[in-house]
Amino acid sequence: MLSALKKKLRENEAFYLWLRSTRMAVRRWRKRLRHVHPTFYCPADAIVLPDLQADAYSYVGTQCIVGPRVHLGRYVMLGPRVMIVGDDHVFDRAGVPIIFAGRPPELHETVIEDDAWVGAGTIIMAGVRIGRGAIVAAGAVVTRDVPPFEIHAGIPAKKLKDRFERDEDRQAHEQLLDGPDYEGHFCPPMG
Numbered sequence: 001m002l003s004a005l006k007k008k009l010r011e012n013e014a015f016y017l018w019l020r021s022t023r024m025a026v027r028r029w030r031k032r033l034r035h036v037h038p039t040f041y042c043p044a045d046a047i048v049l050p051d052l053q054a055d056a057y058s059y060v061g062t063q064c065i066v067g068p069r070v071h072l073g074r075y076v077m078l079g080p081r082v083m084i085v086g087d088d089h090v091f092d093r094a095g096v097p098i099i100f101a102g103r104p105p106e107l108h109e110t111v112i113e114d115d116a117w118v119g120a121g122t123i124i125m126a127g128v129r130i131g132r133g134a135i136v137a138a139g140a141v142v143t144r145d146v147p148p149f150e151i152h153a154g155i156p157a158k159k160l161k162d163r164f165e166r167d168e169d170r171q172a173h174e175q176l177l178d179g180p181d182y183e184g185h186f187c188p189p190m191g
Contacts, residue, residue, distance in 0.1 A: 013185070039181075040072075055114070056181045067126055073113040074181065079120035079138065084110050087126035113148070114177050133163055133173060149173075 108127030
């Protein structure tokens with residue numbers, strides 16, 4: 001019964017988008033997210049710090065953990081259980097256990113640029129940059145920067161191939177990303 005009601009509500013796109021934006025406004029307030037675009041979305045079970053910066057139509061999946069100093073570009077998608085962690089403990093003070101050594105004075109910023117897609121279960125070490133239009137496969141561990149429009153996978157993540165085979169396709173996509181916010185239709189939720 002409940003799933004039939006959900007399906008019916010999702011069929012009315014205007015109502016569904018209103019409900020989604022209202023729900024997210026409450027979450028932004030609860031999580032103290034003051035630096036995210038109104039179209040940003042994250043589920044209630046995601047752990048995101050209040051200093052998160054998120055641009056238009058960026059998405060954080062269920063059970064994600066997003067550490068400090070993270071900036072998500074436009075149209076970024078983080079799959080379920082993505083973690084952006086590390087860079088938050090001093091470990092090189094001889095004679096002091098790490099748990100008591102404190103935090104570094106300045107944490108590095110982690111940037112995930114426009115239209116990047118990070119697959120489920122990926123671990124991203126704090127301080128890296130995932131380039132515009134890049135894709136990181138599920139389960140990867142990202143320890144270094146990922147260049148724009150490349151697909152990376154593995155532990156540690158390494159390049160598999162380019163996202164677009166033809167330069168014309170990449171240029172057309174870059175032109176789209178350089179333009180105003182694109183307003184399309186969201187993929188319908190699964191299940």
